[in-house]
Amino acid sequence: MLIKCICKSCAGHLEFEEENAGQKIKCPHCGFDTTLYLPGAERAEAALATLNRKLRLQKLVLLGLAAVLVLGGLGWCLYHWGMPVIENQFPSVESPLLRVLMLMALCLGLPLLLMWLLLPIFLFLAWRRFLRLMASIEQHLRPNSSADSPETTAEEETPTKA
Numbered sequence: 001m002l003i004k005c006i007c008k009s010c011a012g013h014l015e016f017e018e019e020n021a022g023q024k025i026k027c028p029h030c031g032f033d034t035t036l037y038l039p040g041a042e043r044a045e046a047a048l049a050t051l052n053r054k055l056r057l058q059k060l061v062l063l064g065l066a067a068v069l070v071l072g073g074l075g076w077c078l079y080h081w082g083m084p085v086i087e088n089q090f091p092s093v094e095s096p097l098l099r100v101l102m103l104m105a106l107c108l109g110l111p112l113l114l115m116w117l118l119l120p121i122f123l124f125l126a127w128r129r130f131l132r133l134m135a136s137i138e139q140h141l142r143p144n145s146s147a148d149s150p151e152t153t154a155e156e157e158t159p160t161k162a
């Protein structure tokens with residue numbers, strides 16, 4: 001059964017056998033490579049593509065809405081519980097805008113402060129792990145310490161501290 005389609009380069013009419021659909025041929029009109037396609041199949045593909053795009057857009061919109069809701073809720077909670085703290089701590093600040101700014105600064109500052117407080121603990125733990133590692137290396141080296149001195153291997157290992 002002969003099928004008709006249009007060349008995608010020159011829009012010239014092409015006729016081909018149904019089983020040749022999907023084949024790439026040189027267009028007899030313009031000489032460029034063109035793919036033979038079933039007219040219905042192309043439409044279905046385009047419809048599927050638009051459907052996919054629509055679904056993706058819908059998902060994006062839903063995600064955006066969820067993000068706005070979560071952020072809004074967080075912001076509201078922060079405002080609800082943080083504002084009295086600001087008002088109590090800094091009663092001299094009258095402007096509400098300044099209060100909001102102070103609240104935001106506080107929210108940014110607290111995690112930073114926490115990080116600074118926790119950093120020495122992390123360093124201490126890392127140092128202890130390093131010492132333990134060194135001890136285990138020394139223990140493993142002890143049986144064949146006659147081959148190479150432990151001092152040189154210890155020196156080789158020190159860069160891992162940095």
Ligand SMILES: [Zn+2]
Nearest residue numbers: 007010027030
């Ligand atoms: Zn053509």
